[in-house]
Amino acid sequence: MDKKIRVLLAKPGLDGHDRGIKVIAAAFRDAGFEVIYTGLRQTPQMIVQAAIEEDVDAIGVSILSGAHMTLFPAILDEMKAKNAGDIILFGGGIIPDDDKEELEKLGVAKVFTPGAPTEQAIEFLKKTIADKKSDEKIM
Amino acid sequence: MTVLERFYEGDIRALSRIISHIENGREGYRDVLSRLYDRVGSSLRLGITGPPGAGKSTLVNCLAHRLLKQGHKVGVVAVDPTSPFTGGALLGDRVRMSDFPTDGSFYFRSMATRGASGGLANATDNVTIAYDAFGFDVTLLETVGVGQVELDIVDSCDTVAVVVVPESGDSVQTMKAGLMEIADIFCVNKSDRPGAERIISELRQMLKMRKPPEDKWSIPVVRTVATSTDGVEELEEAINKHRAHMGESGFFEKRRRYQIRKKILTVLRNRFQNEFVDRLREQGDLDQAVDEILAKKTNPFEVGDNLYRRFSA
Ligand SMILES: Nc1nc2c(ncn2[C@@H]2O[C@H](COP(=O)(O)OP(=O)(O)OP(=O)(O)O)[C@@H](O)[C@H]2O)c(=O)[nH]1
Ligand SMILES: [Mg+2]
Numbered sequence: 369m370d371k372k373i374r375v376l377l378a379k380p381g382l383d384g385h386d387r388g389i390k391v392i393a394a395a396f397r398d399a400g401f402e403v404i405y406t407g408l409r410q411t412p413q414m415i416v417q418a419a420i421e422e423d424v425d426a427i428g429v430s431i432l433s434g435a436h437m438t439l440f441p442a443i444l445d446e447m448k449a450k451n452a453g454d455i456i457l458f459g460g461g462i463i464p465d466d467d468k469e470e471l472e473k474l475g476v477a478k479v480f481t482p483g484a485p486t487e488q489a490i491e492f493l494k495k496t497i498a499d500k501k502s503d504e505k506i507m
Numbered sequence: 508m509t510v511l512e513r514f515y516e517g518d519i520r521a522l523s524r525i526i527s528h529i530e531n532g533r534e535g536y537r538d539v540l541s542r543l544y545d546r547v548g549s550s551l552r553l554g555i556t557g558p559p560g561a562g563k564s565t566l567v568n569c570l571a572h573r574l575l576k577q578g579h580k581v582g583v584v585a586v587d588p589t590s591p592f593t594g595g596a597l598l599g600d601r602v603r604m605s606d607f608p609t610d611g612s613f614y615f616r617s618m619a620t621r622g623a624s625g626g627l628a629n630a631t632d633n634v635t636i637a638y639d640a641f642g643f644d645v646t647l648l649e650t651v652g653v654g655q656v657e658l659d660i661v662d663s664c665d666t667v668a669v670v671v672v673p674e675s676g677d678s679v680q681t682m683k684a685g686l687m688e689i690a691d692i693f694c695v696n697k698s699d700r701p702g703a704e705r706i707i708s709e710l711r712q713m714l715k716m717r718k719p720p721e722d723k724w725s726i727p728v729v730r731t732v733a734t735s736t737d738g739v740e741e742l743e744e745a746i747n748k749h750r751a752h753m754g755e756s757g758f759f760e761k762r763r764r765y766q767i768r769k770k771i772l773t774v775l776r777n778r779f780q781n782e783f784v785d786r787l788r789e790q791g792d793l794d795q796a797v798d799e800i801l802a803k804k805t806n807p808f809e810v811g812d813n814l815y816r817r818f819s820a
Contacts, residue, residue, distance in 0.1 A: 394597065396595065397595035399593070400594045400595045402596045402598060402619050404598045405597065405599045405601070406601050407601070407602035413609060418601060418615075421519070421523055421614055421616055422617060423523035423527045452520070504524065505509045506510045506528055507509050507510070507511040507538065
């Protein structure tokens with residue numbers, strides 16, 4: 369059986385709009401992904417813990433509150449601390465180009481701007497996940 | 508270090524990897540499971556089933572918090588349906604979970620049915636083995652929101668709570684027979700809504716009319732409001748009572764024996780499916796057989812017999 373792509377979608381911070389992320393969740397499902405939706409107001413700790421438990425390939429976060437320059441780095445730090453740096457972190461929201469560049473330098477795999485079609489994210493994930501290699505031995 | 512070694516040391520990431528390995532039916536997953544089975548102890552498995560949106564996840568959230576407070580280590584598996592059209596799934600049960608510790612005493616995994624139709628995924632039962640081996644002493648299993656009665660849960664749990672809501676009055680009528688077979692406890696959730704009394708008395712009526720079960724357990728009807736935790740304590744009491752009753756009456760052991768028997772048959776059936784039926788499909792023998800059948804040279808029954816003979820040779 370082909371491995372299913374598993375993606376965790378979360379909404380950190382305080383803004384309470386989840387319409388956008390729900391549209392993305394539905395698009396991912398229709399692309400054949402297993403989408404774990406965790407809801408609003410998730411802390412970086414909660415997000416990374418959930419990603420580990422669900423053994424996802426990628427974490428997608430949507431940040432509309434303007435707090436992206438603190439939230440993304442906080443999630444990256446938490447991933448490092450929990451030894452989960454191999455999970456792909458991507459995101460979207462209202463994020464200026466300069467910030468986008470800086471975030472991608474910090475380790476966010478990709479930042480999508482608001483107008484970007486969901487197919488773009490789907491293709492990106494398919495490709496990036498297919499390229500990922502693991503030399504882990506189960507037993 | 509291998510993933511299994513890290514699992515033995517209590518590494519949560521390793522548990523997650525092992526579950527994926529099992530879920531994806533990766534090479535050697537049966538060997539992994541048989542190693543894990545050596546460590547299976549006495550974890551209790553509690554099933555929560557019922558119609559979509561009945562409040563199963565919200566109840567799981569409440570129960571898990573109570574169990575944690577009592578010092579238990581709790582693992583949850585929540586199953587949601589895979590879309591038959593795209594193969595994708597939206598797994599949303601996590602949304603109802605609130606403020607759980609991240610110290611390893613609580614673990615939550617969402618699973619998609621991936622084509623299975625009995626209310627659980629094919630690998631769900633195996634995940635409970637991994638939980639048990641990892642050291643969770645209670646496993647909570649949430650089925651997909653079922654429209655009709657789904658029986659798989661009975662094969663994977665020691666106690667099954669069937670959740671209904673005031674709005675499900677009519678469906679209770681139609682589900683009668685099957686519900687009785689799987690419920691150890693009825694939970695009328697959303698009993699803050701009108702119609703709760705009616706459904707409770709209907710259920711009690713139904714229960715009175717059934718013939719006394721072999722295990723002599725009388726199924727309680729508990730009313731809850733999961734969003735305010737009202738009645739969850741009573742639900743937990745009912746669960747504990749059921750466990751005690753099963754233990755004393757010898758039916759706990761009996762049920763486990765029945766489950767293990769079924770498990771052996773499932774393992775066999777899966778191997779037959781994977782190593783024979785699926786392979787036939789890939790090998791193209793079927794196309795050739797179809798051609799011959801259409802040309803009236805043979806028929807499906809003869810083909811089946813011949814293929815089976817080849818397999819058992
Ligand atoms: N009024 C009321 N609402 C409730 C109660 N319990 C749960 N809900 C609400 O019902 C909705 C569904 O709850 P869930 O816990 O997700 O139900 P579920 O059975 O897990 O749903 P699926 O997994 O999708 O089948 C949520 O909006 C809950 O807040 C209750 O006792 N009373
Ligand atoms: Mg649910």
